[in-house]
Amino acid sequence: AQTVTQSQPEMSVQEAETVTLSCTYDTSESDYYLFWYKQPPSRQMILVIRQEAYKQQNATENRFSVNFQKAAKSFSLKISDSQLGDAAMYFCAYRSSFYQGAQKLVFGQGTRLTINP
Amino acid sequence: DVKVTQSSRYLVKRTGEKVFLECVQDMDHENMFWYRQDPGLGLRLIYFSYDVKMKEKGDIPEGYSVSREKKERFSLILESASTNQTSMYLCASSLEGQGFRGPEDEQYFGPGTRLTVT
Numbered sequence: 001a002q003t004v005t006q007s008q009p010e011m012s013v014q015e016a017e018t019v020t021l022s023c024t025y026d027t028s029e030s031d032y033y034l035f036w037y038k039q040p041p042s043r044q045m046i047l048v049i050r051q052e053a054y055k056q057q058n059a060t061e062n063r064f065s066v067n068f069q070k071a072a073k074s075f076s077l078k079i080s081d082s083q084l085g086d087a088a089m090y091f092c093a094y095r096s097s098f099y100q101g102a103q104k105l106v107f108g109q110g111t112r113l114t115i116n117p
Numbered sequence: 118d119v120k121v122t123q124s125s126r127y128l129v130k131r132t133g134e135k136v137f138l139e140c141v142q143d144m145d146h147e148n149m150f151w152y153r154q155d156p157g158l159g160l161r162l163i164y165f166s167y168d169v170k171m172k173e174k175g176d177i178p179e180g181y182s183v184s185r186e187k188k189e190r191f192s193l194i195l196e197s198a199s200t201n202q203t204s205m206y207l208c209a210s211s212l213e214g215q216g217f218r219g220p221e222d223e224q225y226f227g228p229g230t231r232l233t234v235t
Contacts, residue, residue: 091160105162109157
């Protein structure tokens, strides 16, 4: 079974600075997808960024980028120019590319990010 | 925009009560999911459904059942609520059925129901 580990329960960063959230995972599969989700306080969870394991190029979405290290099974999220609206719980998630239950997501424990003004 | 709604934001029930949590999506999605969110444990999948009347167990199905009589609605049922089922429950949906599993098929989440069982 796949597992996802986020070892940083809480992180904080000064507004406009850069912060990196860590995620490691364990799988025996060679093809899969990885995601970062954001859950703002009292608001719905939304997808931030996705990465396909067969793609070597790291995904980027505006101020959000990932550092995907397949051999190390590491998938960190970098947030540049942090803004107050980035304050949220961030979840790393894994999904197999094969049918093992209709796109089941396996989530990490979450990292609570605080932005200091 | 995809909208996933859940019947209640907050719910307080007594031990032993039968509890229904309702989820509705308005985008004709094939898949629907129920997760439980607990501090330090992240989200864990309880049940999911890939078609009307079809369901599969997730990682922690014990003490729960589900119903999907219509495509847009997915209900989570706690047959006899217990205090260890106090948690945040999140519903999600995604577009495609079993035949498509690309990364673009993201899951859309509802706002969550915070259930307290006393």
